[in-house]
Amino acid sequence: MSCWQTVQDYGLRSLGYGERLLPREDITLCExxxxIGSGMxxxxxxxxxxLAAGFVLANAVALAKASARRRLRKPAEAFILLFRGSPLFIQFFLAYFIFLRLxxxxxxxxxxxxxxxxxxxxLFLNTAAYSAEIFHGALKSIPKGEVEAADAYGLAGWARFRRILWPTQMRLAWPAYTNEAIFLFHATTLVFFTGFPAQRQSADALxxxxxxxxxxxxxxxxxPILAGYFILLTLVILGVFGLVNRRxxxxxxxEARLKMRAPRVMLR
Structure with missing residues (x-):
């Protein structure tokens, strides 16, 4: 079998298309x-x-945690503690058990x-909790002078947040948020080794x-093939997030711009 035929047979197998039987003998490097690329x-x-859904929720939770209202702040703090304080692997098992009962x-x-x-x-709730803590820290780090300048221009409420606070918060949080995005993609390898079953052997790269x-x-x-795919994926993430960072x-x-570099530590 040629390598091109292997691509035709197995290229979309992880989605349920193509050859159903996995190779069992004389497994080639191309296969x-x-x-593994199909599983990616x-x-x-x-x-x-x-990441997309967690970004929205994380911003809301960060605002709630920074709120002076106890009824908003305490649930946000509990949510962050729950998902940051427990291992992701255990969260998968507990969630599957809850969904079965549901x-x-x-x-x-x-x-x-x-x-x-x-x-x-x-994954959505987990990354939202970690990202919310990053965004909350950035929100608290906004220079006081920028807030005072917004007040001087008569900006208040949503207008002040949208035009002054949120852009500055994103600029300060983006390097750390990039690291969180990389970790999230790496954490996806845990999915099919937890309680969630792989139907018809259609699963991820790991x-x-x-x-x-x-x-x-x-x-x-x-x-090593799997590691190579994730290194390429990490480079893509760094490239995309780097463009956003420059924006x-x-x-x-x-000389004052925050530089985007490949993080030395890939895990939290």
Whole structure:
């Protein structure tokens, strides 16, 4: 079988298209590259959707935590503590158990027991909690002079937040938020090793890498391939977030701009 034929057979297998049977004998390097790359579709799916939805919730939670109203501040603090204080791996197991119970009592919620929906909810809430803490810290770090200048121009309430506070908050938080985005994409590899089942062997990149390591008794080929894919994904994230960072800092002198560099520590 040629490598191009392998791409046709297995390129979209993680989505349920193409050859159903996984290679079992005489596994080639091309098959490992193609199938692990196919599984990356799920990692990108989980990462992009969780990051986009978590960004919105994180901003709301950060504002609630910074609020002087106790009824807003305390639930926000509890939410952040819950998801930052417990391991993500355990959150997946508990969420799957809760969704199973919910399916039995509430009609129409069975879709939450699938990885595509249930695991996405967990990742969304987890990254929202971490990002909210980042945004809250940035909000508290806004120079007092900028707030006073906004007051002097007669800006108050939503107008002050939208035009002064939020842009400055994003500019200060963006380097740390980039690191959180990288960690989130790495954390997607946990999904199919928790309670959420892989239907018809359609799963993420680590699932296929683990399969090849078991079949070939040689983990030194599939796992470096997987690492290579994630390094490329990390470079893409850094490039996209770097463009946003330059946009956020476009009004500052060149020497005063916050630089975007590949983070030395990839984990929280």
């Amino acid at each position: 490992q590259f193609v199938l 579709i799920w990692n990108v799916y989980f990462g992009v959707l969780a 399916k039995d009592g509430v009609p129409g919620t069975d879709f939450l027991t699938s990885a595509a929906a249930g695991a996405l909810v967990v 699932y296929y890498a683990n399969y090849f390591a078991d079949r070939t008794f040689n983990p030194f080929v599939p796992y 956020l800092n476009r009004h500052l002198p060149q």
